[in-house]
Amino acid sequence: MASVIKVNLPQQFYDIAIAPGSLDQLGEYMTSLHLGKKVLLVSNPVIFQLYGERAIASLKAASFEVASYILPDGEHYKTLASIENLYNTALENRLERSATMVALGGGVIGDMTGFAAATWLRGINFIQVPTTLLAMIDAAIGGKTGVNHPQGKNLIGAFHQPRLVLIDPDVLQTLPTREFRAGMAEVIKYGVIWDAQLFAELEASQCLDEMGYIHSELIDSILTRSCQAKADVVSKDEKEAGLRAILNYGHTIGHAVESLTGYTQVLHGEAVAIGMVAAGQIAVELGMWTQQETQRQDALIEKAGLPTKLPAGLDIEAIIEALQIDKKVKAGKVRFVLPTQIGAVTVTDQVPADIIRQVLVRM
Incomplete structure (x- = not known):
């Protein structure tokens, strides 16, 4: 259609x-x-x-x-x-x-x-x-x-x-299955940051991890709802002056993971999935959302066949150092997009380094 x-x-x-x-x-x-x-x-x-x-x-x-x-x-x-x-x-x-x-x-x-x-x-x-x-x-x-x-x-x-x-x-x-799964990370992102109904629809789906197993109606919904979410945000904030920053959910730590693995070991969507898991745990540590909600998110990420753990051998201190040269750093402070409920997030630069370290060590 x-x-x-x-x-x-x-x-x-x-x-x-x-x-x-x-x-x-x-x-x-x-x-x-x-x-x-x-x-x-x-x-x-x-x-x-x-x-x-x-x-x-x-x-x-x-x-x-x-x-x-x-x-x-x-x-x-x-x-x-x-x-x-x-x-x-x-x-x-x-x-x-x-x-x-x-x-x-x-x-x-x-x-x-x-x-x-x-x-x-x-x-x-x-x-x-x-x-x-x-x-x-x-x-x-x-x-x-x-x-x-x-x-x-x-x-x-x-x-x-x-x-x-x-x-x-x-x-x-x-599209290879791994690439399709990587794309699903961004779909899940839209569910967390903007569209709770999309998130619920993904939760109710029987299978998300391979194109061939997903019925055409769900593909239509994934494409139209995700594209509409991106269009809505971009139309309100073209050049990331404010609202558009929420599209970086999962990307702060995700980009660091990509960079430190040389852009060859981890696909972008896989890195975003890892970053969303980390952001969810940071939000829990800061009392911004509940353990139940982060478990729902992580379960959906796993259901889509995506990673929830850091690549083996990745140095935690190297990740924290890489965060300092992320393009979203403002006045020397790392900005994180953190969830407050399914369908809503906030942007903050008030995340202590020891909280980031604590979450990454567990991953």
Whole structure:
């Protein structure tokens, strides 16, 4: 079933279009936006082999001039060096200000393509065509783009909103189980921070850990409710001046875990799941929510096939040190998003280091 969610921002608005089979209508969707004819499609080898030809065929059928660039697969390639290669391709194909970069892939491809689009000629058009659950419900929406620095995730970036987010749920059929589970971490996040009904729906579901076992109605609900939650928050706070910070639930410790494991051992969603468990326990220690609620959250994380423990051998002091260079640090204080009930959170920089240490030691 097709649905359209509006992201309303002061300077512009755009649609999140969710429709089975919509990948083959990419060219039609883009034609309605009255863009220039030159398109640079950016993907990775795996996704391009699966869906690149279909996307290009749709674009060409709509009279777009299409070039493509294939970025290596993996978070550890999310660097300025990779962006420079992408710029070289843009230059070779004479991408002008009316041109469009199309991101066909997961969060890494979306972040990097968006950053390249934000900075090429000081900003050109950008379309998100996410192919992972995590990208569909989170990374592709809201205009956050960027690359990693060796000492921290997404420390280099820009806000650059897409002109369209086109979600084809059918492409999830080829998503590896581990990647699908990783995406479920962000779905659970929305349930904790914004949508108690979504959380209850996930709790009632018989199985969450593999795409093939989830009925289409639940997939529809996961996509529409999660995308609506992200759109609601972004529309109220485009550039993380206040409310949008709640979207970082689980990400403070999660980003530290990703960084310290070299972006190769733990997927982003897995790190967020670990971070949510830690944040829940911190909230309990501070008397902000109950042990029963954190147990509900952790049980749902486990039900989705996600980790609730730190990777073996990870140094606790290294995590605490890594928190100090997180991009959310303000006036030298680490900001945590902590739950107060299912469906509501608060942001605080009043978390003592000994509480963080105590919680991490138990994990």
